Amino acid sequence: MSDVFRLLAGGGGGARFDKRRFADDVSIFTGAPATDAAAASSSSSKAGSSSGTKLSLPADLDFFGGASAQPATAAGKAGDAKGKGKAKPEADSGTATEPLTRATVGAFLKEHRLKLTGTDAPLPLASWAELSSRWNAPEWLAQAPAKAGFAAPTPVQCAASAVLLDDRDLLAGAPTGSGKTMAYLIPLLHHLRGPKPGPVRALIVAPTRELATQIHDQLRKISGPRGVRACVLTKANEGNLKQGEGKKGIFDVLITTPMRLVNALEAKEVDLSGVRHLVLDEADRLLEEGFLEQTDAVLAACSHPELRKALFSATLPAGVEEMARTFMVDAVRVIVGTKDAANESINQTLTYVGSEEGKLHALRALVHEGKLKPPALLFVQSIARARELFQELVYDGLHVDVIHGERPRAQRDAVVDAFKRGDVWVLICTELLARGIDFKGVRLVINYDFPQSTQAYIHRIGRSGRAGRQGEAITFYTKDDAPHLRSIANIMKNSGAEVPEWMLSLKKSSQNARNKLKRQAPERIDVRVAAGSTLGRKTANKRADMVRASKRRTAAAASSEAPAQPGEQEAPAAPPTKTKKRKLAAGAAAEES
Numbered sequence: 001m002s003d004v005f006r007l008l009a010g011g012g013g014g015a016r017f018d019k020r021r022f023a024d025d026v027s028i029f030t031g032a033p034a035t036d037a038a039a040a041s042s043s044s045s046k047a048g049s050s051s052g053t054k055l056s057l058p059a060d061l062d063f064f065g066g067a068s069a070q071p072a073t074a075a076g077k078a079g080d081a082k083g084k085g086k087a088k089p090e091a092d093s094g095t096a097t098e099p100l101t102r103a104t105v106g107a108f109l110k111e112h113r114l115k116l117t118g119t120d121a122p123l124p125l126a127s128w129a130e131l132s133s134r135w136n137a138p139e140w141l142a143q144a145p146a147k148a149g150f151a152a153p154t155p156v157q158c159a160a161s162a163v164l165l166d167d168r169d170l171l172a173g174a175p176t177g178s179g180k181t182m183a184y185l186i187p188l189l190h191h192l193r194g195p196k197p198g199p200v201r202a203l204i205v206a207p208t209r210e211l212a213t214q215i216h217d218q219l220r221k222i223s224g225p226r227g228v229r230a231c232v233l234t235k236a237n238e239g240n241l242k243q244g245e246g247k248k249g250i251f252d253v254l255i256t257t258p259m260r261l262v263n264a265l266e267a268k269e270v271d272l273s274g275v276r277h278l279v280l281d282e283a284d285r286l287l288e289e290g291f292l293e294q295t296d297a298v299l300a301a302c303s304h305p306e307l308r309k310a311l312f313s314a315t316l317p318a319g320v321e322e323m324a325r326t327f328m329v330d331a332v333r334v335i336v337g338t339k340d341a342a343n344e345s346i347n348q349t350l351t352y353v354g355s356e357e358g359k360l361h362a363l364r365a366l367v368h369e370g371k372l373k374p375p376a377l378l379f380v381q382s383i384a385r386a387r388e389l390f391q392e393l394v395y396d397g398l399h400v401d402v403i404h405g406e407r408p409r410a411q412r413d414a415v416v417d418a419f420k421r422g423d424v425w426v427l428i429c430t431e432l433l434a435r436g437i438d439f440k441g442v443r444l445v446i447n448y449d450f451p452q453s454t455q456a457y458i459h460r461i462g463r464s465g466r467a468g469r470q471g472e473a474i475t476f477y478t479k480d481d482a483p484h485l486r487s488i489a490n491i492m493k494n495s496g497a498e499v500p501e502w503m504l505s506l507k508k509s510s511q512n513a514r515n516k517l518k519r520q521a522p523e524r525i526d527v528r529v530a531a532g533s534t535l536g537r538k539t540a541n542k543r544a545d546m547v548r549a550s551k552r553r554t555a556a557a558a559s560s561e562a563p564a565q566p567g568e569q570e571a572p573a574a575p576p577t578k579t580k581k582r583k584l585a586a587g588a589a590a591e592e593s
């Protein structure tokens, strides 16, 4: 039996993977025909063990491309996207594409559903070759995207990169998974040219440490032979950013969460007066309650007179755009597809589960019906519920793990790696993973708890269907969620999903109710209590033993790590008072520490 196949086997009770039913999936793991794979099944590994042995994965199992040295031909993949608003490069790999002219740009914008507004908005670039022909970028930079597997630019890269290469302020909205990160990293590298001792010259702010780390990884991938020096700000490397007293800063690019940066600013460990390029990734989140105060402080500390600002997100509510206009100068606005819409490569469904008690039944039914296609993300509304659901599912043989802002940093990193390797099949998570995280191979997102806003919905389900791949999202709703059903149903309809007419004609929830829901998650009974009726005493005792054992393993693994601060961005609690605001912000940025 192959190691990979051993991974499929789960221990304990509950709804296990039925390997006959999932013969097609099993065959991926064995490389054998589906029927043989099913016949060869046997069980040995422990459910929920994510630390797992390192496996050498067959290509089909390398869901996230992490195991293969050669990245997937991303341009080809993105090129697979059919229809509107998707990451769709304009040409096949390597094909030279004519630069756009004022005469041809209209058709290009229409074809790629691009909206470009602003004074003298620059023409989008039509191929990476224009990096050198139009902006005189060094050869290595013009070749960097193709080397990274991105043969042709995606629509947001065509339009937004051109604006940034022209050194203009930018507000960009494009669907999840459409390549926004490269859209700003490539121009950044162009402007920085190479490493230069002295103060930090570029600053990228993102709401979670996980996203900051991912951006850093992407930057390293393309930063070329004379690579600029970038770091994710941590307590440990703060000192290296200090200027003066005979010290010269050694980092060109700083990538950070707002709270971490504000702490460093307050401790006078970082000087941002040399920052020429500021990127706010997931800008609407950074300009929302919980982060706004910190983002404000960061903007104030970036005092360079020629500071250029770039704001990116898949969702840009009107209020955020309005706020952005107060600090941007002569900005160009780029929108790909319909603003604030879900990615159209994702097949979306809403599932009525009655009450909290119905959720586990519905989840287990998905497993039995072979509809829970791993790798899958399972979103819940709070850290407490993430823990509860993990305790409930850890015995189901699903190779499940959990990630949230109260797990120590090393554990969070290990879980992300295990998920990328394919060791974890189902990852229970909070909003910590909802934004920006690029697990390319995620096949299914389940909203176990109803999302608290349309933005949360768009970002959560956007963890699948990336770079032109197909994805799937299932959202559970109870009768208590019904008042907010209509707004999600509308988002679904606007991205081409079939939605029953009655959902669209439900009464619209009031702005107040929507704001309240956004601020505060609804009360839900404990997942374990909801499941209580299905558990025999014996099973319950066995579960308790296994949870204790799992906790012991976790504690042993984390013994060297200080835990992150409690709270996180998805649970911004009650309307903030002044002091509470500060606490909230600390909570919102818990994952950065």
Ligand SMILES: Nc1ncnc2c1ncn2[C@@H]1O[C@H](COP(=O)(O)OP(=O)(O)OP(=O)(O)O)[C@@H](O)[C@H]1O
Residues within 6 Å of the ligand: 074, 075, 076, 077, 078, 089, 149, 150, 151, 152, 153, 154, 157, 174, 175, 176, 177, 178, 179, 180, 181, 182, 313, 314, 435, 436, 437, 438, 440, 462, 466, 467
């Ligand atoms: N030109 C390209 N061709 C094909 N794939 C690309 C291209 N540029 C980026 N990608 C890939 O597309 C995936 C999604 O990119 P990225 O994470 O930047 O999306 P995003 O638009 O920022 O999404 P989100 O809104 O969720 O943050 C990544 O795996 C990236 O490597």
